[in-house]
Amino acid sequence: MAHILIIGGSDAGISAGLRARQVDPSVETTVVAADAFPNYSICGIPYHISGDVPDWRDLAHRTRDDLERAGLRLLLDTRARHIDPTSRTVAVSGPDGREENLHYDRLVIGTGAVPVRPPIAGLHELGPADGVHLLHTMNDTLSLAETLQQEPESALIVGAGYIGLEMAEALHARGLQVTMVEQIPQVLGTVDPQLATLVADELTRQGVRVLTDTTVTGVTREGGRLKVTGHRTDRAGDKGSFSQVTDLVLVVVGVRPDTALAQTAGVRLGVRGAIAVDRRMRTGVPHVYAAGDCVHTYHRLLDTNTYLPLGSTSHKQGRVAGENAAGGDRQFAGSLGTQAVKVFDLVAARTGLRDADAREHGLDPATHVARVDDHKAYYPGAKPITIAITGDQRTGRLLGAQLIGHRDTAVATRVDIYAGALHHRMTVDALTDLDLSYTPPLGSPWDAVQMAAQLWVSAHAADLP
Amino acid sequence: MAHILIIGGSDAGISAGLRARQVDPSVETTVVAADAFPNYSICGIPYHISGDVPDWRDLAHRTRDDLERAGLRLLLDTRARHIDPTSRTVAVSGPDGREENLHYDRLVIGTGAVPVRPPIAGLHELGPADGVHLLHTMNDTLSLAETLQQEPESALIVGAGYIGLEMAEALHARGLQVTMVEQIPQVLGTVDPQLATLVADELTRQGVRVLTDTTVTGVTREGGRLKVTGHRTDRAGDKGSFSQVTDLVLVVVGVRPDTALAQTAGVRLGVRGAIAVDRRMRTGVPHVYAAGDCVHTYHRLLDTNTYLPLGSTSHKQGRVAGENAAGGDRQFAGSLGTQAVKVFDLVAARTGLRDADAREHGLDPATHVARVDDHKAYYPGAKPITIAITGDQRTGRLLGAQLIGHRDTAVATRVDIYAGALHHRMTVDALTDLDLSYTPPLGSPWDAVQMAAQLWVSAHAADLP
Numbered sequence: 001m002a003h004i005l006i007i008g009g010s011d012a013g014i015s016a017g018l019r020a021r022q023v024d025p026s027v028e029t030t031v032v033a034a035d036a037f038p039n040y041s042i043c044g045i046p047y048h049i050s051g052d053v054p055d056w057r058d059l060a061h062r063t064r065d066d067l068e069r070a071g072l073r074l075l076l077d078t079r080a081r082h083i084d085p086t087s088r089t090v091a092v093s094g095p096d097g098r099e100e101n102l103h104y105d106r107l108v109i110g111t112g113a114v115p116v117r118p119p120i121a122g123l124h125e126l127g128p129a130d131g132v133h134l135l136h137t138m139n140d141t142l143s144l145a146e147t148l149q150q151e152p153e154s155a156l157i158v159g160a161g162y163i164g165l166e167m168a169e170a171l172h173a174r175g176l177q178v179t180m181v182e183q184i185p186q187v188l189g190t191v192d193p194q195l196a197t198l199v200a201d202e203l204t205r206q207g208v209r210v211l212t213d214t215t216v217t218g219v220t221r222e223g224g225r226l227k228v229t230g231h232r233t234d235r236a237g238d239k240g241s242f243s244q245v246t247d248l249v250l251v252v253v254g255v256r257p258d259t260a261l262a263q264t265a266g267v268r269l270g271v272r273g274a275i276a277v278d279r280r281m282r283t284g285v286p287h288v289y290a291a292g293d294c295v296h297t298y299h300r301l302l303d304t305n306t307y308l309p310l311g312s313t314s315h316k317q318g319r320v321a322g323e324n325a326a327g328g329d330r331q332f333a334g335s336l337g338t339q340a341v342k343v344f345d346l347v348a349a350r351t352g353l354r355d356a357d358a359r360e361h362g363l364d365p366a367t368h369v370a371r372v373d374d375h376k377a378y379y380p381g382a383k384p385i386t387i388a389i390t391g392d393q394r395t396g397r398l399l400g401a402q403l404i405g406h407r408d409t410a411v412a413t414r415v416d417i418y419a420g421a422l423h424h425r426m427t428v429d430a431l432t433d434l435d436l437s438y439t440p441p442l443g444s445p446w447d448a449v450q451m452a453a454q455l456w457v458s459a460h461a462a463d464l465p
Numbered sequence: 466m467a468h469i470l471i472i473g474g475s476d477a478g479i480s481a482g483l484r485a486r487q488v489d490p491s492v493e494t495t496v497v498a499a500d501a502f503p504n505y506s507i508c509g510i511p512y513h514i515s516g517d518v519p520d521w522r523d524l525a526h527r528t529r530d531d532l533e534r535a536g537l538r539l540l541l542d543t544r545a546r547h548i549d550p551t552s553r554t555v556a557v558s559g560p561d562g563r564e565e566n567l568h569y570d571r572l573v574i575g576t577g578a579v580p581v582r583p584p585i586a587g588l589h590e591l592g593p594a595d596g597v598h599l600l601h602t603m604n605d606t607l608s609l610a611e612t613l614q615q616e617p618e619s620a621l622i623v624g625a626g627y628i629g630l631e632m633a634e635a636l637h638a639r640g641l642q643v644t645m646v647e648q649i650p651q652v653l654g655t656v657d658p659q660l661a662t663l664v665a666d667e668l669t670r671q672g673v674r675v676l677t678d679t680t681v682t683g684v685t686r687e688g689g690r691l692k693v694t695g696h697r698t699d700r701a702g703d704k705g706s707f708s709q710v711t712d713l714v715l716v717v718v719g720v721r722p723d724t725a726l727a728q729t730a731g732v733r734l735g736v737r738g739a740i741a742v743d744r745r746m747r748t749g750v751p752h753v754y755a756a757g758d759c760v761h762t763y764h765r766l767l768d769t770n771t772y773l774p775l776g777s778t779s780h781k782q783g784r785v786a787g788e789n790a791a792g793g794d795r796q797f798a799g800s801l802g803t804q805a806v807k808v809f810d811l812v813a814a815r816t817g818l819r820d821a822d823a824r825e826h827g828l829d830p831a832t833h834v835a836r837v838d839d840h841k842a843y844y845p846g847a848k849p850i851t852i853a854i855t856g857d858q859r860t861g862r863l864l865g866a867q868l869i870g871h872r873d874t875a876v877a878t879r880v881d882i883y884a885g886a887l888h889h890r891m892t893v894d895a896l897t898d899l900d901l902s903y904t905p906p907l908g909s910p911w912d913a914v915q916m917a918a919q920l921w922v923s924a925h926a927a928d929l930p
Contacts, residue, residue: 378509
């Protein structure tokens, strides 16, 4: 009976284990998890903090019982220390500190990522007890929840990416006065400035203070509170200093792959220091697979590897790794970077490439921004969706789409129509051929996604072959 | 300057005209419309009746001015009487009864459909003045609105298809006690019985009386009201008679293509008596195109023609006809029968084939019904979507999908993800490869559409090649 050993109890690791057991119920699977929270929805953390999910235990995709019933043996609070690919063993230390060597026939590494610590003076010295938090694990979450018990009145969030935005909403929901600080000139750096402005406006409208072009360089304790300092560039381009006193500081500026363990096995590192894997999620070290936020990601449009740590991708890669580890043969189809985020009443979603990404890879992109209604304007409640379509001017191919709309406008599902089109390398023009559903309360004879595509074609494809 | 003459001022005709002008702004386009309501949204009629769209003028996709500004010459209240393809003329009679011959270089026929009149005794004798209505045109709509001015207390709707269901909601919204009568054993005959039951339950829950297996055979006036009679089969299979007194009778049992004019040109008729066209929307009679509810529809999956009168399809076919009439060369990509309907708080959507359709065409279908949440259950407001996936057991190919869920579950957009997959002939299994968006308030790491597909694979694809 083959033994599949999995390091990591989050999306990639658990997906690998479940899929392995599904493909071959005779395999034995062991999951080594560094904490006591296997299969927790990391993406759900903001919704526990906001109070939407009062009990953090509800963030588990599956309970421990569910996992064990599916045939996964769980070693929790257990750290993998070293991989020996020659003897095919992993040295682990359990919750009691006892070391043990576990043998594997196949190994799946799903160690995930660790939060980036930006160069902020004081960040290493201060911690949760001082009200200074990073946020990546369930333990981080419980620490933050504890700080919130002390009823801080204000918070400053460093980083206005997905997690930063979700946490701004969450802390605002908890009654805190929230300031967001972002180094680049816009929030949500994964969409174009024109769309990001809509998100910033929504934050402001809801009472969140948004400071872009602002870099935090230090944090100190000052009379029981926290003083955050840095510098900022104003609209005229003049640099000035920045300083704010707050009760809570949350630093969420992204993640980097956690590859320390994998390197003990001699795996090769790829893009952005992530573990290099092929599309079968093989590391190149015999019998060793890797998946999730610790590996680089095959990009379907660029046909090259990139680093795109996303929960949905981790599930897919883990599933592929598990299937192959159990004797199957499946390839990861690739990521398109499809993402969505809810920010108060708005949803922002994107898939594929933007102008700069595309140009960097030798394409000839053009982007057209349209404002189209989610459903027929005559039916009550119609709301505009702002859609940016990026297409290649040489071939007419769809390269990407960005959408922003009210949460009732199905933006996070409409982006999936574009993702499907990108998956199949459609032209922008061919979107018109898709037989999409129509009923006036929910759509239009040409769906919003098609109207935006048609407007791109009118604007940019006149001279296409 | 070429003259494109278009007969019909609804979706297909107007789409043809607009597209022709877009492709070649030098063409002259004339639209001959039998009524005074060009480019009205026929699909929006129920929402005027319900009161959601108080002014019926708002149902216009575009105003008369919009159309004229786009370069369409409009001849309203004008009937096309006869086509002479030899002299390339159409005899028309205008609002004043004057006859005229219009010359064309290219002709687009978009005469649409007429409502089917089922064999109900009394239906020919009674009319709007008696409270007996068919519903297809804006004139029908205005008649019905007039009857509603008299504040009838109850209505009986014959036919529980898309329009019947929307009208049940509309008349209920106007305060009428509504009874729906359907000849077949279920409402919404375009989805499987298991899903249709959910729709019937919603109707009942809202206070609409639903009678299936019931055939109306007669309607008579009785003391200022209407007596509807017929027969019904009960659950035990026993036949009995049916009788109900009501104030308003609405007969909406489907449509048939309106081909009377086209036949004067000698066009060939195809499936279900609709005008036979090729994928360029050519009728075979030189210079004569046709599109919309009057033509048969190329089915993308079956690679054959069928009859699927839908607004979205009319727009697409009209656009293709207009493009080709203006000298372009575009093919209609084909219909998948994608449809959605809102029934009170539920939305039902479908695309592709169901078991019976597929089997009839030599496929080996199997359908699996799953109940999956629209978003992560831990986030407030998660609601189940019932999804029936039909796949081919020999090839694993996706054949169709049916979805029913609360109106907040993006069912009408989720169906479009399946429509995209069908467009590209994906296998059910390959849906797992789509990079769809994920954020806990709106989705899951595997979107509902993927979970349903995975469950189909587990149930039916074990032995696939």
